[in-house]
Amino acid sequence: MVNSKVMSAAAGFVFEPRKLAEQQLQFGNTALALRPAAKVDIADPRWGAAQLQHLVANTVREALAAKGTSLSAWVRDHHADRSGLGYDRLIRIQRGETMMQLADLFHWATTFDTVADLLATHQFALSSAPVAPAFAGETGPRGPHTSR
Numbered sequence: 001m002v003n004s005k006v007m008s009a010a011a012g013f014v015f016e017p018r019k020l021a022e023q024q025l026q027f028g029n030t031a032l033a034l035r036p037a038a039k040v041d042i043a044d045p046r047w048g049a050a051q052l053q054h055l056v057a058n059t060v061r062e063a064l065a066a067k068g069t070s071l072s073a074w075v076r077d078h079h080a081d082r083s084g085l086g087y088d089r090l091i092r093i094q095r096g097e098t099m100m101q102l103a104d105l106f107h108w109a110t111t112f113d114t115v116a117d118l119l120a121t122h123q124f125a126l127s128s129a130p131v132a133p134a135f136a137g138e139t140g141p142r143g144p145h146t147s148r
Contacts, residue, residue: 017050018096027096028057052122053093053100056108056115061094063112 018027022035034054036042064074071094072087079085084103092098109116 013046013049013099015046015050015099016097017046017053017099020047020050021054021096024096027054028061028094031055031058031062049099050096053096055118055122056100056105057094057096059115059118060108060112063114 018024020034020037020040021027022037026032026034034051036047040047042048061071064071067074069077071090075085075087075090085107089098093100093104105115105119109119
């Protein structure tokens with residue numbers, strides 16, 4: 001369950017991912033797992049989705065930095081004419097202001113090997129207990145969490 005100010009049950013799976021995080025400005029900007037906001041149930045699939053989006057957003061940010069470019073420059077140079085890949089939408093996804101879609105996951109995974117590796121490694125957290133990863137320095141259902 002989550003705080004009704006964060007999202008209502010009537011909202012279904014439409015939510016603002018970063019609002020589930022204790023520190024919203026961390027979203028997409030750190031390799032560490034996010035801590036949940038007060039009253040966010042980490043067994044809620046929206047929390048798992050927000051955590052995965054955060055990790056993908058961070059991996060995309062790092063991949064772009066490794067290429068010496070930014071999201072805005074990358075969109076301008078590679079995808080200015082492709083529907084759904086506009087800067088305004090992508091930056092909202094990167095910041096966790098809007099939800100990532102499966103098409104976004106497939107796009108980033110085919111664009112950057114590091115995103116494909118992340119998805120393969122985490123297997124969407126479905127290979128065992130449906131629990132979010134442990135926080136840095138803590139132990140979760142899969143053992144101690146370490147930053148990569």
